[in-house]
Amino acid sequence: MEDEHTNPGEDETNDNNKNDASDEMEASCHIITKEEVNALLEKKYKFKWEVPVEDIPKSKWVGTGEEIKGTHVDIISGVKGKLRDHWQNTLSDQLNSRLNYRDIMHCNKKPFYLKGGSAADCSTMDSYLMHALNHIHKTRDIVVKNDAKLRSDPSKDILDDNSFLDQGFTRPKVLFLLPLKSIARRLVKRLIQLSPLSQKDNVMGIFNGKFGESDDEVEEPVQSNKPADFDLLFAGDTGDEFLFGLKYTKKSIKLFSNFYLSDIIVASPLALIKKINGVEDMGKEPAKERDFDFLSSIEIVVVDHADVILMQSWSHLYAVFEQLNQLPSKEHGTNVMRIRPWYLDQHACYYRQTILLSSYLTPEMNALFNGLCLNYEGKVKLVTEYKGVLSKIQFEAPQVYERFDASSITEADDARFDHFCQKVYPKIQESDEDDVTARYITCKTLIRGAHHLVIYSLPGRKEFYPELVNMLGESENRKCTVFFSRLDLLKNVKWGCETTKRDVGQQCGNGYGCKMWGMPPWLDLEPGWRR
Numbered sequence: 001m002e003d004e005h006t007n008p009g010e011d012e013t014n015d016n017n018k019n020d021a022s023d024e025m026e027a028s029c030h031i032i033t034k035e036e037v038n039a040l041l042e043k044k045y046k047f048k049w050e051v052p053v054e055d056i057p058k059s060k061w062v063g064t065g066e067e068i069k070g071t072h073v074d075i076i077s078g079v080k081g082k083l084r085d086h087w088q089n090t091l092s093d094q095l096n097s098r099l100n101y102r103d104i105m106h107c108n109k110k111p112f113y114l115k116g117g118s119a120a121d122c123s124t125m126d127s128y129l130m131h132a133l134n135h136i137h138k139t140r141d142i143v144v145k146n147d148a149k150l151r152s153d154p155s156k157d158i159l160d161d162n163s164f165l166d167q168g169f170t171r172p173k174v175l176f177l178l179p180l181k182s183i184a185r186r187l188v189k190r191l192i193q194l195s196p197l198s199q200k201d202n203v204m205g206i207f208n209g210k211f212g213e214s215d216d217e218v219e220e221p222v223q224s225n226k227p228a229d230f231d232l233l234f235a236g237d238t239g240d241e242f243l244f245g246l247k248y249t250k251k252s253i254k255l256f257s258n259f260y261l262s263d264i265i266v267a268s269p270l271a272l273i274k275k276i277n278g279v280e281d282m283g284k285e286p287a288k289e290r291d292f293d294f295l296s297s298i299e300i301v302v303v304d305h306a307d308v309i310l311m312q313s314w315s316h317l318y319a320v321f322e323q324l325n326q327l328p329s330k331e332h333g334t335n336v337m338r339i340r341p342w343y344l345d346q347h348a349c350y351y352r353q354t355i356l357l358s359s360y361l362t363p364e365m366n367a368l369f370n371g372l373c374l375n376y377e378g379k380v381k382l383v384t385e386y387k388g389v390l391s392k393i394q395f396e397a398p399q400v401y402e403r404f405d406a407s408s409i410t411e412a413d414d415a416r417f418d419h420f421c422q423k424v425y426p427k428i429q430e431s432d433e434d435d436v437t438a439r440y441i442t443c444k445t446l447i448r449g450a451h452h453l454v455i456y457s458l459p460g461r462k463e464f465y466p467e468l469v470n471m472l473g474e475s476e477n478r479k480c481t482v483f484f485s486r487l488d489l490l491k492n493v494k495w496g497c498e499t500t501k502r503d504v505g506q507q508c509g510n511g512y513g514c515k516m517w518g519m520p521p522w523l524d525l526e527p528g529w530r531r
Contacts, residue, residue, distance in 0.1 A: 031341060032350055032376050040350060040374045047381070058385040059108065065378020068100075101300075101353045103373040105381040107361035111305065113232035114359070122190075128302050128355055129191055132174045135300055136248060136263045139173055142166045146338075158337045167338045168297025168348070169328045172245065174264045175301045177272070177317065179308040182236025184266055185211040187304075188246070188255070191264075197252055207255050212237045233308070240312055243271040245294075259294040260332050269309060269316035276323050293328035297343065299352055306358035306365055307460065314364050321372045325349040350376045360460055361490055363409050392466035395473055399480045406485035416483060420456065424481075451475045455482045 047062040061068070109124055110117035146164050150156060158164045178184050188207060224231055245262025247254045259265065267275075278290035301324065303309070309317055325348040342351055354373040358365060373379065404419035406412040453472055459465060472478035 029340075029342075029351070030376070032347060036376060037347060037350065040376060043370060043374075045379065047379070050383075053382065056108065056382070056384065058387075060383055061380055062383050063102065063378055063380040065102065068380070100377070101351075101375065102377045103354045103356075103369065103375040103379045105356045105361075105365070105369045105379070107306075107356070107358040107365060108382055108384045109357050109359055111233075111307075111359045113229045115228070124357065125187065125190060125304070126194070128304075128357075129187070129194055132176075132264070132300055132302065133191070133194060136173055139166075139299075140248070140263070164338055165340045167334065168299070168340060168343050169334055170260055170294050170297045170332050172259065172262050172265050172294050172297065173299045175295070175298045175324075176264065176266045177269055177301065177303045177309070177320065178266065179240060179268060179305050179312055180233075180237070181211050181239040181242050182234075183305060184242055184268075185236065187266065191246070192253060195248070195253055197248075203253055203255055211242075240268050241271045241274075243267040243275055262294070265294065265298075269320055270313065272320050273316040276320065292323060293330060293332060295324050296326055296328045297348065298324055299348075300355070301352060302355045302357070304357045306356055307360055307362075310358075310362060310364060310460070318364075318368060318372070321354075321368065325352055350374050360462070362460060363487055363490060366490075367409065386462070389462045389466050393469050394466075395470075397469060397472055397478045397480055399469070399482065401482045401484055404483060404485055406487055409487060412485060412487050415485065416457065419483060424454065424483075448474060451477055451479065453478075453480045455480065458482060458484060458488055 045064045047064055049067040050060045050062045051068055053059040053061060106124075110120040112118045112121040143166050146166055150158070150164070176184075176187060178187065185207075188211075189204070192203060244255065244266055245257045245259050246264040246266065247257035247262045272292075276290065276292045276295075301321075303317065306317075327346060342348055353375055354369070356365060356369055356373075369379070369381070402419075402423075404415055406415040448471070450472060453468060455465075455468065459468070469480050472480065
């Protein structure tokens with residue numbers, strides 16, 4: 001593989017000397033047994049420990065595996081020398097997270113398009129970019145160091161020393177999955193800023209032509225009749241089909257490099273699933289040879305803005321995860337004598353780290369995290385006690401919550417539709433009022449004069465719920481009806497509170513309406529607040 005078999009320069013040699021301990025530890029990684037694999041496949045793990053989060057109110061990290069001691073650790077101590085020096089000059093107080101390789105799910109991230117979310121979003125991006133860069137440099141330096149050893153002693157037998165098992169099937173090690181080109185541009189720009197390279201000028205030339213040249217992705221956009229978060233999210237290039245590689249050399253970074261010579265792959269789920277299926281346009285016949293072997297050795301996957309991807313097509317993301325770490329169909333110039341044993345045993349998925357980031361949690365995200373993220377070191381996820389939004393309803397309005405039965409996520413949509421058709425729609429048809437009208441709303445639209453609001457499914461974003469109910473403000477005899485099942489409790493806990501989730505889940509049987517006139521005491525969300 002290009003650049004991995006070149007003579008290390010003086011700077012790389014010195015850098016390796018500073019990190020011999022970490023390199024040896026990397027080379028002698030734990031080899032999981034069949035019993036451990038079977039235990040992971042059973043998915044009976046429990047989140048048995050917790051650590052409070054100091055900078056997020058009413059939140060804690062819960063995890064499996066070995067307990068993390070402490071919440072703030074200086075990550076610079078475990079970083080490669082060149083990166084350490086560069087980051088200390090580039091960053092200030094953002095280096096307060098721990099580098100590890102567990103699966104992580106953070107679904108309470110404040111995104112850049114919400115008020116006050118720009119700094120938090122940038123800090124989160126810096127954290128996972130630094131983690132990915134450090135992993136790439138460590139992995140590459142181990143290969144370069146071992147190449148130097150073999151050149152100095154050609155008679156050395158690779159099979160006699162496990163430390164020479166330092167490669168996967170292919171070179172790409174990090175995969176970033178993002179929803180929009182504008183977000184990909186922010187990531188690449190920041191990635192270049194965090195890279196201590198002497199030649200990184202003019203690398204954005206071709207990239208700017210395809211992804212835009214604006215450097216103000218999070219500035220206030222031109223005023224429009226759209227909500228502010230909409231304008232900010234879609235201010236840049238909203239294209240959702242992109243796939244390219246980034247390659248690091250000793251002195252530069254190359255964009256749009258050959259996938260098999262790249263260290264990082266940046267993609268949208270749509271573009272990647274089309275590449276996997278071998279089609280240029282969805283619906284057309286696939287190519288005879290499908291080429292996605294460059295995903296066979298991915299060791300870190302970062303899914304950022306998963307809530308936006310959910311609004312595009314979650315099935316594409318899920319299908320991508322199903323194709324990660326598969327055996328390649330070709331050799332691709334790999335030295336098979338130096339492939340790590342867990343790749344040959346088809347256990348690479350148990351060493352892959354997945355970082356899932358979203359502004360809210362959904363059952364789909366839980367299913368992906370629990371079903372396809374099986375890192376042997378364990379899982380860590382953020383658990384937050386939400387403040388709720390019912391207190392933002394500006395007037396008294398009866399809210400009736402009708403529960404329907406849904407036995408599984410796969411049947412939930414059909415069960416919801418059947419409940420609407422059999423229990424609700426007939427009442428609308430049989431109404432004696434001549435002026436009854438209905439409207440199907442899929443976005444935030446101001447509706448005036450409505451008397452009865454029927455919410456087919458609770459919105460994923462908790463802020464939308466009071467906005468919808470407040471539309472009834474000018475109406476007489478106003479009423480709101482919400483359909484929910486036990487599978488919607490993740491949404492219930494966001495717009496209500498922990499008590500809401502418990503009471504709605506236990507007290508409301510099938511067909512029983514939980515009628516809430518105004519704000520009952522058990523839904524009081526703020527200390528000292530009363531309606």
